[in-house]
Amino acid sequence: MSTSWQFLVLRAVVGLALVVAPVWTWASTGDTVPHQHWTLAALLIVSLLAGVLLLATTVRAWRRPRETRGMLRAVGAVAGLLVLVALAGASDWLRPFPATDAARAALVSDDAVTVQEENDWYTFTPQDGPATIGLVYSPGTRVDVRATTAVLRPLAEVGYLVVVLEEPLGIALTDLNQSGGAIDTFDSIEHGAVGGHSLGGVAAARFAEQHPELLDGLLLHASYPLDDMSDAALAVTSISGSEDGLSTPAKIAASRADLPLDTEYVEVAGAVHAFFADYGAQPGDGSPTVSRSEAQRQIVAASLELMDRLSGASRPEASER
Numbered sequence: 132m133s134t135s136w137q138f139l140v141l142r143a144v145v146g147l148a149l150v151v152a153p154v155w156t157w158a159s160t161g162d163t164v165p166h167q168h169w170t171l172a173a174l175l176i177v178s179l180l181a182g183v184l185l186l187a188t189t190v191r192a193w194r195r196p197r198e199t200r201g202m203l204r205a206v207g208a209v210a211g212l213l214v215l216v217a218l219a220g221a222s223d224w225l226r227p228f229p230a231t232d233a234a235r236a237a238l239v240s241d242d243a244v245t246v247q248e249e250n251d252w253y254t255f256t257p258q259d260g261p262a263t264i265g266l267v268y269s270p271g272t273r274v275d276v277r278a279t280t281a282v283l284r285p286l287a288e289v290g291y292l293v294v295v296l297e298e299p300l301g302i303a304l305t306d307l308n309q310s311g312g313a314i315d316t317f318d319s320i321e322h323g324a325v326g327g328h329s330l331g332g333v334a335a336a337r338f339a340e341q342h343p344e345l346l347d348g349l350l351l352h353a354s355y356p357l358d359d360m361s362d363a364a365l366a367v368t369s370i371s372g373s374e375d376g377l378s379t380p381a382k383i384a385a386s387r388a389d390l391p392l393d394t395e396y397v398e399v400a401g402a403v404h405a406f407f408a409d410y411g412a413q414p415g416d417g418s419p420t421v422s423r424s425e426a427q428r429q430i431v432a433a434s435l436e437l438m439d440r441l442s443g444a445s446r447p448e449a450s451e452r
Contacts, residue, residue, distance in 0.1 A: 138208075142189040145215050149182025152222035163229040163275050168251060168297040170305075171225060178222040181215060227301050230278035234409035237280040244287045252313055253277070253295045255287035264441050265292035265320040266350065267310045269303040269331030270408065278408040279328070282352070285431045291438050292320060296331075303327060303334035310338045314345055322441040324366075326350025326434075328407045329378060333357055339365060347441045350434055352407040353378040355386030367394040368437040370430055372402030376417035397433040402426035 153175035157164050164172050238253075240246045245256045253276055256262065268283060270276050276297050283293045294313045299305040310325045323346055327335040332354025339349045340360040348366040353375055367390055371383045380398065387394070399406075401421030405413040407430060409423075419426070 146185035148219040228410035262292035269327035271329035278410040324348030374417035
């Protein structure tokens with residue numbers, strides 16, 4: 132089987148896609164990529180290098196006499212090309228939703244809160260003394276970790292430690308134990324909760340289900356668990372939007388059977404999926420009938436109610452874990 136010009140053209144197209152996809156993802160999101168988990172930048176760099184290499188070898192193959200390929204080599208070449216197509220597609224699909232200017236501006240430390248970017252997360256630390264109650268939070272899929280500032284910084288302003296995870300590739304389910312690393316790091320926290328937005332909430336719920344001895348609460352923002360955790364001894368608050376086109380009211384209602392009976396449900400009238408962070412509109416979402424600022428005021432208030440409940444919670448002693 133000869134290396135036909137059609138196959139060389141296909142290789143060139145795939146090579147261009149491998150170069151263009153990461154360059155577009157990086158360029159179109161401003162400074163977003165460097166502030167996400169390192170795996171996203173690594174994937175984009177791998178895609179770019181693979182594209183350059185594929186284009187170079189394609190040009191060389193075009194200039195030299197065409198070789199006859201055996202069937203196995205031909206099948207291997209096609210399979211390899213399919214893998215590279217998937218890599219180019221991932222580089223494009225994983226493009227994060229960038230935080231708005233307002234969200235990034237709120238990342239500045241002041242007299243109330245110290246904001247720090249660590250290796251795998253952002254921390255919002257109260258300035259008025261060591262916090263003993265904390266929240267480890269997972270953003271929604273492909274959402275810039277910095278976009279959560281509007282709904283999470285206010286929790287730190289009243290005395291709670293907040294850790295916002297930079298998820299591998301921007302997808303919380305890629306590391307279901309990432310919350311555990313943050314919990315181990317901030318061992319001064321006596322009462323803690325995990326939480327998250329959308330798929331981040333799914334990951335948080337799974338972690339809470341598997342590690343109830345480490346936690347006192349679960350905070351769900353436009354999210355719900357995939358498994359039955361109705362017998363979990365946790366304080367749970369589920370906050371959702373009435374106009375959410377992704378985590379719809381019907382999906383939230385269907386999840387009630389999987390959460391403890393005393394779960395607090397708060398539906399923010401007029402709110403949509405993208406109001407649980409500041410990253411603009413999201414494809415597939417509903418149309419809001421309330422302002423973002425008003426919706427986020429209610430989201431913050433309901434989130435604070437859960438954190439306040441944790442101050443009276445009791446954690447199992449280390450010997451019981």
